[in-house]
Amino acid sequence: MTDVRTTCAYCGVGCGIRATVTGPRAVTIKGDAEHPANFGRLCSKGTHLGETVGLEGRLLHPMIGNERAGWDEALDLVADRMRACITEHGPDSVAFYVSGQLLTEDYYAANKLLKGFVGTANIDTNSRLCMASAVAAHNRAFGEDLVPCSYTDLEEADLILLVGSNTAWCHPVIWQRIEAAREARGTKIVVIDPRRTETAEQADLHVALAPDGDTALFNALLHALHGMGLADLVPWEGLACDPGVPADVFAQLVDLVAANPRMVTLFSMGANQSVGGTDKGNAILNLHLATGRIGKPGAGPFSMTGQPNAMGGREVGGLSNTLACHLGFSDAERADVATFWDTDLLCAGPGLKAVDLFRAVDEGRIKFLWVMATNPAVSMPDAGFVREALAKCETLVVSDVIAETDTARLAHIRLPALGWGEKDGTVTNSERRISRQRALFDAPGEARADWRIVAEVGRRLGHADAFSWEKPADVFREYAAMTALAPRHGKVLDLSALAALSDEDYETLNPFQWGGRHALPSAMQLVPVRAASIQVDPDFPLRLNTGRYRDQWHTMTRTGLSPKLSQHRREPLLEVHPDDAAAAAIEDGALARVVTPQGSAVFRVSVHSGQRPGEVFVPMHWTDAMAGEGRANRLVAPNVDPVSGQPGFKNGAARIEPVPSDWRAFLVRADAVRPEGLLYWTTARLLQGWLTELAGMGMIDIDALLPQGQRLEVADASRGMRRIIVLAEDGTVAAALYVTRSGTLPARDWIAAQVGLGEAAPAELLAARPASPAPDLGPIVCVCHGIGARTIEAAARGGACTVAAVGAATAAGTNCGSCRPAIAKLLEALVKPIEEKAA
Ligand SMILES: Nc1nc2c(c(=O)[nH]1)N[C@H]1C(S)=C(S)[C@@H](COP(=O)(O)OP(=O)(O)OC[C@H]3O[C@@H](n4cnc5c(=O)[nH]c(N)nc54)[C@H](O)[C@@H]3O)O[C@H]1N2
Ligand SMILES: Nc1nc2c(c(=O)[nH]1)N[C@H]1C(S)=C(S)[C@@H](COP(=O)(O)OP(=O)(O)OC[C@H]3O[C@@H](n4cnc5c(=O)[nH]c(N)nc54)[C@H](O)[C@@H]3O)O[C@H]1N2
Ligand code: SF4
Ligand SMILES: [Mo]
Numbered sequence: 001m002t003d004v005r006t007t008c009a010y011c012g013v014g015c016g017i018r019a020t021v022t023g024p025r026a027v028t029i030k031g032d033a034e035h036p037a038n039f040g041r042l043c044s045k046g047t048h049l050g051e052t053v054g055l056e057g058r059l060l061h062p063m064i065g066n067e068r069a070g071w072d073e074a075l076d077l078v079a080d081r082m083r084a085c086i087t088e089h090g091p092d093s094v095a096f097y098v099s100g101q102l103l104t105e106d107y108y109a110a111n112k113l114l115k116g117f118v119g120t121a122n123i124d125t126n127s128r129l130c131m132a133s134a135v136a137a138h139n140r141a142f143g144e145d146l147v148p149c150s151y152t153d154l155e156e157a158d159l160i161l162l163v164g165s166n167t168a169w170c171h172p173v174i175w176q177r178i179e180a181a182r183e184a185r186g187t188k189i190v191v192i193d194p195r196r197t198e199t200a201e202q203a204d205l206h207v208a209l210a211p212d213g214d215t216a217l218f219n220a221l222l223h224a225l226h227g228m229g230l231a232d233l234v235p236w237e238g239l240a241c242d243p244g245v246p247a248d249v250f251a252q253l254v255d256l257v258a259a260n261p262r263m264v265t266l267f268s269m270g271a272n273q274s275v276g277g278t279d280k281g282n283a284i285l286n287l288h289l290a291t292g293r294i295g296k297p298g299a300g301p302f303s304m305t306g307q308p309n310a311m312g313g314r315e316v317g318g319l320s321n322t323l324a325c326h327l328g329f330s331d332a333e334r335a336d337v338a339t340f341w342d343t344d345l346l347c348a349g350p351g352l353k354a355v356d357l358f359r360a361v362d363e364g365r366i367k368f369l370w371v372m373a374t375n376p377a378v379s380m381p382d383a384g385f386v387r388e389a390l391a392k393c394e395t396l397v398v399s400d401v402i403a404e405t406d407t408a409r410l411a412h413i414r415l416p417a418l419g420w421g422e423k424d425g426t427v428t429n430s431e432r433r434i435s436r437q438r439a440l441f442d443a444p445g446e447a448r449a450d451w452r453i454v455a456e457v458g459r460r461l462g463h464a465d466a467f468s469w470e471k472p473a474d475v476f477r478e479y480a481a482m483t484a485l486a487p488r489h490g491k492v493l494d495l496s497a498l499a500a501l502s503d504e505d506y507e508t509l510n511p512f513q514w515g516g517r518h519a520l521p522s523a524m525q526l527v528p529v530r531a532a533s534i535q536v537d538p539d540f541p542l543r544l545n546t547g548r549y550r551d552q553w554h555t556m557t558r559t560g561l562s563p564k565l566s567q568h569r570r571e572p573l574l575e576v577h578p579d580d581a582a583a584a585a586i587e588d589g590a591l592a593r594v595v596t597p598q599g600s601a602v603f604r605v606s607v608h609s610g611q612r613p614g615e616v617f618v619p620m621h622w623t624d625a626m627a628g629e630g631r632a633n634r635l636v637a638p639n640v641d642p643v644s645g646q647p648g649f650k651n652g653a654a655r656i657e658p659v660p661s662d663w664r665a666f667l668v669r670a671d672a673v674r675p676e677g678l679l680y681w682t683t684a685r686l687l688q689g690w691l692t693e694l695a696g697m698g699m700i701d702i703d704a705l706l707p708q709g710q711r712l713e714v715a716d717a718s719r720g721m722r723r724i725i726v727l728a729e730d731g732t733v734a735a736a737l738y739v740t741r742s743g744t745l746p747a748r749d750w751i752a753a754q755v756g757l758g759e760a761a762p763a764e765l766l767a768a769r770p771a772s773p774a775p776d777l778g779p780i781v782c783v784c785h786g787i788g789a790r791t792i793e794a795a796a797r798g799g800a801c802t803v804a805a806v807g808a809a810t811a812a813g814t815n816c817g818s819c820r821p822a823i824a825k826l827l828e829a830l831v832k833p834i835e836e837k838a839a
Contacts, residue, residue: 005032006438007427008046009101009420010553012305013037013173014429015046016511019421021440025053027421035511037151037429043172044551044565044783044818051562053421053441059403060445063414071446074413075453078370079460081395085368086118091347095122095357095366098318099373100130100307103425103437105475106450107309108316109467110372111324113458115317116341117466121329121351122366124320126374127310128354128645129381133272134303135314136644137281141289142521144326144491145314148294149264149302150431150517155181156298159260163192163214163284164270164650168199168821169550171268171304171430175199176817188256192217193270194545195575195617196610198821201828205252208612211543211651212274213244216531218283220244222290224254231290238530261291262298269306269547273650278643279529286526295518305430308437312428315493316479320351321645325479325486326493336485341466353645354380355638362389370397372450373417375555377406378623381647382598383633399450402557406623416447419558423449425472426509432519434495435511451475473506492519540596540653542580543615546632547650550818551783552621560626563687567780570684570748571693572630574603575617576656581607584656591659591680591695594618596652599634602659602680604693616656620649625674627682661695663720665739666748667705668692668755675705688756691748700739709734714766719743725765732756736765749777781822784815792823796830803827 008015016035020028027050033040062074069077085093096114098107107125114123127135138145154160154177167175179202181187191203192214200206209217220243225231243250257263265288271280285301293299305311317324327333329349338346352360358380360366369390380386390396390410398411401419408414417423421440428434451472458467469475481499486492492515501509551568553559560566574592576584586592588607593600594616603618611617622630639648661679670689675681680695694705702724709726720741728734733754738745746768754765764770777788787810795809803823807814813823 004438004440005436006440007435008042008308009049009558010045010308011171012307012310012430013171014308014427014433014435015042015173016435017042017046017049019440025055025441026050027053027440035435037431037433037435037511038173041173041176042816044568044816045553045559047784047816048562048564049420051564052558054561055444056561057402057404057557058444058447059400059408059414059416060447061416062446065412071448074415075456075460078397078413079457082118082368082457083461085395089367091118091120092122093365093367094118094120095352095361095369097354097357097369097371097374097376098123098125098313100125100127100305100310100313101373102313102450103309103423103427103472104312104316104434104479105425105472106372106454107313107318108475108479109451109454109458111317112341112466113454115323115347116337116343117345117458117461117463119345119347121320121323121347121349122357123318123351124354124357125313125318126354126376126379127307127313127319129273129379129647129649130269130306131272131303131310131314132319132353132644132646133274133277133641134267134281135319136278136641137285137527138303140278140282140527141285142524144493144521146492146515146519146521147303147430147432148518148520149300150513151177152517153264153298153300153302154178154266157181157187157262157264158185158298159188159190159256159263161190161192161263161265162199162203163265163267164272165266165268165304166193166197166199166547167266167268168202169197170306170548172550172818174266174304175821179820188260190253190256194612194615198550198825201825202821205249205256207245207249207253209245210612211545211615212276212534213531214271214280215276215283215529216241216244218280218287219529219531220250221254221257222287225258225287225291228258230258231287232292233290233526236528239528241531261293262296263293264298264300264302266302266304268304270650272646273648275639275641275648276532277641277646277648279532282527282529286529289524289526294524295520300518303430308429309427311430311432312426312434315428320353320357325483326491327486327489333489336488340482340485343466353640355640355645355647358386358389361393364392367394368397369393369395370399371407372399375405375407375557375623377410378555378631378633379620381633381636381649382638383631383636384599385638399453401447404625405555405557406625415453416445417453418443418447418449422447425451426476431513432515433511433513436509471503473501473503476506477501490522492521534651537653540655541614542654542656544594544596544635544652544654545615545617545650546620546636547617549619549621552619554621555623556621556626561685563685564783566685567783569619570691571604571682572619572622572627572632573606574656575606575608575611577611577613577615578607578609579613580616580656581605584658586656586658591661592656593659594635594654594656596635596637596654598637600629601631601634602629616654622682628675628678628680630682662697663695663700663739663741664745665694665700665737666691666745667694667735667737668752669707669735670756671707673705686752686755691752702737705737707734712762712766723766723768725762727762733765738768747776750774781826782812782815782819785811787812789826792826793830796827801827801831
């Protein structure tokens with residue numbers, strides 16, 4: 001057993017992990033008590049990383065079409081196709097689309113190859129969909145993409161504004177640090193989000209603003225503070241505006257902000273993913289600059305990064321509108337970079353941003369596209385269009401860890417990459433802290449590190465010297481040395497002290513932060529911004545918002561394999577306010593179609609008073625591999641912010657309509673199915689096998705759903721009920737299908753636990769319950785300990801009326817803590833009626 005210190009695979013908090021390898025592909029995970037990002041804490045996703053390191057679904061060999069190929073053959077082909085494109089159509093016919101899930105070393109290699117040696121800046125990254133507006137706002141205010149805060153500021157602030165951030169779900173360890181600070185010092189928390197999220201439930205004040213109301217709100221706030229003598233600035237036209245929220249809510253916000261100069265504004269996708277995202281960022285920065293709330297303990301505007309290495313990618317220059325190391329495309333900057341890389345092929349100016357890049361693929365201007373560590377067929381706006389563009393591309397190369405992502409299915413050449421637990425290198429988190437990810441396992445199959453794959457192609461294109469690295473430490477040292485160029489052009493980024501790290505120093509590198517606790521430029525400026533208004537289309541009267549679930553990661557290629565994480569939400573839900581549901585004649589639990597000018601998708605409905613009237617929400621995660629028609633990005637328009645090019649994922653035009661079905665069913669089965677021609681299906685991982693929810697018109701095609709084997713069936717024609725069990729040859733349960741036309745379907749959990757097992761008697765399964773039923777746990781709340789809502793409610797009735805007391809009584813919430821906001825919400829729902837009775 002070896003104990004390895006590494007960093008979590010998922011979000012930009014960048015938690016340190018102590019991993020103990022217990023077998024060939026087995027690992028136990030603990031938070032690293034010494035890592036300054038998390039001091040031992042982990043959320044549900046980090047905690048369950050061990051469930052995602054198996055080899056299920058992995059791409060293990062290079063593939064040309066559907067044929068296995070050798071590495072030399074595949075890499076020769078990649079290089080030949082690239083060279084042919086460059087010669088025949090020029091460097092701009094080649095593009096890379098990369099990812100904040102690459103390591104810094106991978107990112108550096110890809111950026112150097114394309115910008116330095118192919119001679120085009122057509123390399124963009126999924127950070128365009130994520131951080132581009134924050135980057136642009138920083139550049140406008142600071143002249144550099146600098147985040148002037150550290151996590152400790154959250155602990156020293158008296159007031160924290162969370163803008164467009166569902167922190168409790170998406171940056172759960174930051175949320176836990178905020179919660180701990182609140183307990184210790186009474187920090188006030190304001191959540192600014194149109195939805196009442198689990199984060200908003202826990203806030204002192206929830207400002208449920210209209211979609212994209214942020215610039216107006218922050219302008220009005222700054223104007224109010226100016227009126228109180230608290231802000232130093234020359235007001236501009238548009239600053240004095242309607243805050244767009246009820247007067248009493250605005251007054252409370254102004255009071256809190258006026259009273260608490262130690263204030264951090266943490267902002268995330270509700271700010272960035274907007275056609276006015278850069279202005280929102282600057283509206284937030286303006287407030288901090290004009291009130292002097294920046295560069296001091298407990299004060300500053302804090303953009304949270306999404307992916308584990310979104311920040312590292314920004315540093316190396318992976319966006320198409322930066323060159324490298326925070327540098328741009330001026331003659332002086334280009335000259336320095338060309339000298340450092342020793343190239344005369346350096347690109348001339350900025351390249352295409354993601355949305356335009358895929359347009360260029362569609363129009364045939366880009367003929368060679370290499371996608372690394374991202375799944376644009378799912379995650380890009382107007383993903384239907386993106387898929388068609390990818391399918392048309394002359395050469396599509398995909399480097400991934402998974403064989404059959406929605407994007408990889410369209411590739412001509414698939415290259416197997418090392419994944420988390422196998423790769424080795426560095427990542428930078430939201431507070432500019434660089435940590436090592438370290439390998440736990442040997443490379444599976446023929447998988448290789450992303451940087452190595454890129455370097456092999458660089459060599460084949462005739463640049464052996466520029467791509468001669470042998471190990472990640474070589475790449476890192478070169479990158480660190482290159483950052484010495486940044487200060488020459490007035491930038492703060494500078495890692496050049498690390499350019500002389502020995503291999504051993506690199507192996508043992510401890511987490512360190514660049515730029516100091518408050519990275520600040522020498523000059524900062526306010527950027528006057530004005531709120532824009534949106535046009536409402538009468539055919540699409542609702543606003544469509546999209547975002548994340550607590551226990552799923554993006555396109556589910558990894559978290560979708562974890563049975564525990566899959567319990568939190570087994571289906572993608574369309575959240576609708578009760579008034580809108582009533583107006584559209586849609587009921588809770590029924591199916592509904594969301595229609596937009598881009599396309600349509602079908603979801604199960606959750607009628608939810610936490611939605612504002614007129615707005616609906618769907619999760620971004622489900623793909624063609626996991627659902628029939630549940631892909632959010634079929635719906636999202638490719639409208640972008642004019643400065644940053646970031647798409648507005650959170651405020652689209654839509655309408656909803658009911659989807660009547662003749663029958664509903666669920667299927668548990670040892671292997672995954674992808675049924676065709678149904679109104680609706682979604683599938684979720686179980687401990688053994690998969691649980692698929694289904695609905696359709698006409699007759700159900702039983703044979704298409706069930707595997708071979710001995711069938712046992714009960715039916716009740718009056719309600720259109722059918723229950724079919726399929727036994728494998730060894731007598732274990734291979735599948736179970738429950739169908740109804742007008743009744744209800746039985747509870748899933750017990751049935752789902754019987755797949756692959758021999759213990760359950762077929763009679764019990766046909767009755768859909770065990771002969772001696774275990775107590776109903778209710779929906780699982782604590783995924784770590786498998787504790788359901790019923791158990792927690794029972795504990796509360798027994799006197800456990802705080803989250804801590806519930807933990808002591810049931811263990812719920814005592815491992816990773818991600819479910820603590822959900823427990824608090826359950827308690828609140830129980831305690832309120834008791835208090836009301838007493839009053
Ligand atoms: N569980 C989980 N965690 C993750 C990820 C994941 O996939 N799953 N992904 C990681 C990544 S890459 C990212 S970028 C982060 C994202 O982290 P977050 O930004 O916290 O996540 P989202 O759910 O995309 O959006 C946040 C909130 O913005 C709100 N919002 C929508 N429109 C507006 C608006 O106009 N104004 C305001 N103020 N708010 C608005 C939405 O209602 C939503 O609740 O999460 C990271 N962490
Ligand atoms: N509607 C809507 N859409 C959104 C968003 C939203 O809020 N709403 N958010 C956007 C945001 S913020 C983001 S960041 C994107 C995320 O969108 P994507 O980047 O497309 O999502 P992932 O599922 O994380 O894709 C990562 C891919 O890389 C693979 N992979 C993992 N590790 C490695 C590795 O080391 N090497 C290689 N080569 N491959 C690897 C995984 O298997 C997976 O296929 O989605 C964006 N899309
Ligand atoms: S908060 Fe959770 S997902 Fe994010 S880095 Fe920490 S453990 Fe990983
Ligand atoms: Mo992101």
